[in-house]
Amino acid sequence: MTLHERAREQVESFLHRHFEVVKGERVPTRRTPGIVDPPDLHRYFVHPRLESPGDVEDDFVVARVMEINSQIEGAFVFSSGKNMGVFKGVGYPEQIAEYFCLDSYEGYMWTGHNRFPTNTPGWWGGAHPFNILDWTVVHNGEISSYGTNMRFLEMRGYRCTMQTDTEVLAYALDLLIRRHRLPIEIAARVLAPPLWTEIDAMEPAERRLHETLRQVYGGLLMNGPFTIIAAHDGEMIALGDRIRLRPLVAGVKGDRLYVSSEESAIWLVCPDVEATWVPVGGQPVIGRLGETPRPLAVLGYVMPVGASLDEVGVNAQ
Amino acid sequence: MKSILPPRFIVERDLDRCIQCQVCVTQCGWDVHYFDEVDQVVRSRDELCVGCHRCVAFCPTHALTIRERQLDYRRNANWTPEVLEDIYKQSEMGGIILTGMGNDKPYRNYWDNLVLNASQVTNPSIDPLREPMEMRTYLGAKPERVEIDPETMDLRTELAPQVPIEVPVMFSAMSYGAISLNAQESLARAAAAAGTMFNTGEGGLARPLYKYKDHMIAQVASGRFGVHPDYLEMARILEIKIGQGAKPGIGGHLPGEKVNEPVAATRMIPVGTDALSPAPQHDIYSIEDLAQLIHALKEATRYTKPVSVKIAAVHNVAAIASGIARAGADIIAIDGLLGSTGAAPKIIRDNVGIPIALAIAAVDTRLREEGIRNRVSIVAAGGFRNSGDVLKAIALGADAVYIATAALVALGCHVCQMCYTGRCSWGIATTRPDLSKRINPEIGAERLTNLLRGWSLEIKEMLGGMGINALESLRGNRLHLRAIGLTEAEMQVLGVKQAGM
Secondary structure, eight states: OBSSHHHHHHHHHHHHHHEEEEEEEEOOOOOOTTOOSOOBOEEEEEEEOOSSTTOOHHHHHHHHHHHHHHHSTTBOOSOOOSSOOOOOOSSOHHHHHHHTTGGGOOOSOOOOOOOOOOSSOOOGGGSSOEEETTEEEEEEEOOTTHHHHHHHHHTTTOOOOSSSTHHHHHHHHIIIIIISOOOHHHHHHHHSOOOHHHHHTSOHHHHHHHHHHHHHHGGGOOOSSEEEEEEETTEEEEEEOTTOOSOOEEEEETTEEEEESSHHHHHHHOTTOOEEEOOOTTOOEEEETTSOOOOOOOOOSOOOTTOOHHHHOOOOO | OOOOOOOSEEEEEOTTTOOOOOHHHHHOTTOOEEEETTTTEEEEOGGGOOOOOHHHHHOTTOOEEEEEOOOOOOOOSSSOHHHHHHHHHHHHHOSOOEEOSSOOSOOOOGGGGEEEOOOOSSSOOOOTTTSOOBOOEEESOOOSOOOBOTTTOOBOOOOOOOEEESSSEEEEEOOBTTBOHHHHHHHHHHHHHHTOOEEOGGGOOOGGGGGGGGGEEEEEOTTOTTOOHHHHHHOSEEEEEOOOTTSTTOOEEEOGGGOOHHHHHHHTSOTTOOEEEOSSOTTOSSHHHHHHHHHHHHHHTTTOSOEEEEEEOOTTHHHHHHHHHHTTOSEEEEEOTTOOOSSEEHHHHHHSSOOHHHHHHHHHHHHHHTTOGGGOEEEEESOOOSHHHHHHHHHHTOSEEEESHHHHHHTTOOOOSOGGGSOOTTSSSOOOHHHHTTSOHHHHHHHHHHHHHHHHHHHHHHHHHTTOOBGGGTTTOGGGEEESSOOHHHHHHHTOEETTO
């Protein structure tokens, strides 16, 4: 996204310097009533020109995205992944879908979000989802620990530039899952950890794991009301804060998994949903390509890491 | 030489109320009150009064009032009564003017210029009476990341030793000798009861307190008093003392008068000798030397305990802290301008060092910029008066704080600043048995535990108000602070915005 021509020129010369640009074009859009004053949106298909043999492609891309966002005035990267696209803006959801011609795209995993901009003004770059590489995050709520999370991430090379708390979630997932190679279930434990009293009562190995996670990643605990849906290549996770200050509902039909902050949304998209359930705070709902999702009963706050949904039981609707 | 120093206080006795019971006579450690055998009446010598209010607190009929004696010298903004009287004192005695407790000058107290946030509407506040509110803090070095075996999901990361505290407030270093054994035992018991730590200071650990070892931080200071293998072995945390906020750059001096038999045994020195702690540690003349001592202590205890390095907050504190982190310390304790002492030259106490708030901010920022903040815990000390100060320090970036003055006040201290004399009427800063016994460790511990409990409840209320239910989510969260009445430069160092922004 660029706000003026000069920003676009700077971005293009930046891209040519660091990437081999295979294709560059204006993002296809449709004139849509209600979409007012849209920014200039371009997309580029690129190969990174790694500078030294030690460069890792993903880290290279993250660093360049941070540079564009923090150093080129009026330019923001919405979407920086592979086999993934972010379409977002200021308007009602149906208007945005219309504007971006979403009817012309296909995908096995979709995340939608609309937001009442509360603490920060609505602007195109600040709309959800937030993205880094092929990670996207949509978020309902407010991260009261934003300052702590931001400082934790900034020490590890991320630059929080979007004026909103949701981007820390995207960066946190990138750090935990891509850079630190933690399984998604473990990453969920970091963002919404069990209480110390619960950790104290765990079996020794489990306890040591959770203690270590909180000790090392305390700065990534997402405190305050939130429900998030984070998705990346082949995998989607929904997670609510540990004291359930924001709602989260899940549903299944066949091999499809639905997660939403409102049950009505699931019924609207899938009128014959087979089962729905409300996960407890801090308990992740994970959908994976190739796995059949199962409903999950609520037995207690802590679900053992790595436990299959079967082990926890089935909740018939 | 006749002293021309005027008395500082006036002792007023309401003769209608006084019942001549002589409690004031027995309670005063300063011989102010006496029974006039001739007239059969209690009288007082104002010039000896230090304003400690022991007599006021114990007078059964509330007959006593202590007033500061405000002499009307010719008004002068520079030659104030304090300046004149200090000169009279030095011209009579020669030498350095000693004092106790912390800096009493009106330097800007940054906690009074910072305000905390609270939630309204968009993020709900949390009620600590209904919801869990977590304050547990682990002190020690944290690694860069956690490693999990992707196949077995087993934890591969082994952490350096971590020490948990259930409330982010610990009792700062106060040695046996500087304070009475009963006062130290009160601290030790309270630390055990509240799930926090007390610090031995540079006086070793007296045998009767060995049972509190699980809550003990063992200090290793320049005099090495009381340092022996068992002492190191018993401690949960080892602390190398480089400096102290009340007297940066100088050593310590426990006068021989306070070194009675048990103090001498604990410190491993002869009875009645002055315990002199040199200004520098004589084996530390560089950061490499510090690294050696840190590792020597770790080797001696087989890497089972975090090692803390305590420094005074001075101009270059951020760079010094960075060096300490790289030298292998697990904890950096920083003691600010308002830090207290049992004895220090007044000129140093009142003029050397920087405020703790600025030091916390500078150190936390610097360690983050260098990407090594995770390698150390930061413990801040020096003048924390209430839970508001504590929480603001944590929001600036401290992991926990040390309190000393506040703890002694809980034991009855009235901050009369006479600790160095050993005549403390409250039984705190003394080793005289008749005075020390005034502190009952059981009651002392109860008072301290009550204080920590009160602060904990307040911290939970404030955290809940901010919509946060774990202390770690406020640590370094400077967005929850705003400044009032500070300059641009001050706000820049503190990393906080002006209130209203």
